Amino acid sequence: MAAALRIGVIGGSIAGCAAAVAGSRAGADVTVYERSGAELQDRGFGIVIPPPLHKELVGSGYLDADMPTAPVGTRVWLTREPGGRSARELARQPSPVTPCNWGLLWRSLRASAGSVRYLRGEPVTSVRADGAGRAVITSARGEEQYDVVVGADGHASATRQLLAPGLRPEPAPYLVWRGAIPLGALAGHPRELDLLRGAWVTLGFPGGHGIFYLIPGGPQDGDGSTGAGNRLLAYAIYGRPPEGAEPGPYVQELAREHFPAAWADIVARGGRRATACHPVADVQAPRVARPPLLLAGDAAGVTRPHTATGAVKALQDALCLERVLREGPDPATALERYADERTAAGARLVELGRRMGRALVEEVPDWPVMGQDEVDVWFRGVLAGTWHYLHEEPGEAAEPDAGPGATFAR
């Protein structure tokens, strides 16, 4: 019997765990190297994925069917009433999404990768070719040889540098503030919470927008359960702090100045503890595999978060990896096929993210004068013919028959 293919994965987060599941489902012997010595589950906030992808991942054993999610079917566009402090609804659009808690998603993938060797607190210090078509990973444990090495080492990927030396993320001229607030802190806002139980909200303001949605809480949140009732309010607010402002705390000021009073209060209740402030940037490797190296998740490419597809792409990368490895006939051919599919998918998302960033932050429309028709026409123009899972045209199926490995933005 031939020896199993040996796969080394650098990074044990969403992309790394998903790639590990893919490799082991395709019969490979997988080792994951994760730099961090801590559990990863407290790192993240909300992650939205398309319902059909969630179904596919549960059906194929990547995600546990019991992993809590908070699905909703509608997107509501709001802005502040001109001259007032109340919210005005501009439009509603069909937009079925499956919001997840980053930590619970990671934990579920990690559990599905249970049988792989997962080396925690084990930074990879170098990767090199061995001259015989294989790669050698060096870490504090010494050197190990692999048939395939998956770089799943995130947005600042060192593995990407091996495939595209000198390629660096391009910064966008604005920031994102991300938060997750236990619902217990929002008891004074029953109307807003009612809205969020059935919809996710985009709140437009001069200079940017905010996204608000409910996600399942983890065991450390709310009532301590991970059941259906335990929720957090997740938000991502995009904008540009004025020169000289301290970026982190500025989000509170921005919300006070531009948001309807209730939504500004929601942001204030998160406080600083529940908020993170990140730069926004994008980058795409010109080709996401060169045997024996392959890139997955943010290591392969980072799109601006407006597309809500970074984790989605990492999960799609894994499904594609499993399929090409199964199809064979050899790892090098499989990796070339992966590169053909996934490079194009990543590049489309980067382009879409830039377009969305321009329209939703850099050159926002005059939100208060818009209504349903204006929002529909304007947003269709932003998508410019790209199918995207966050936007379902009336009468359209929830997802075109995309097939395995689809990009969810074509």
Ligand SMILES: Cc1cc2nc3c(=O)[nH]c(=O)nc-3n(C[C@H](O)[C@H](O)[C@H](O)COP(=O)(O)OP(=O)(O)OC[C@H]3O[C@@H](n4cnc5c(N)ncnc54)[C@H](O)[C@@H]3O)c2cc1C
């Ligand atoms: C505001 C915001 C909102 C978002 N919303 C969504 C959304 O709704 N839907 C969605 O799909 N995506 C979303 N994303 C994107 C998503 O969060 C990321 O794309 C995804 O988490 C990336 O996962 P990853 O595993 O590729 O990278 P990371 O999570 O960055 O993991 C990389 C891992 O590699 C490890 N590592 C690095 N170097 C080494 C080394 N030398 N040796 C060993 N290990 C190493 C790191 O420790 C880390 O654990 C959002 C992002 C932001 C910022």
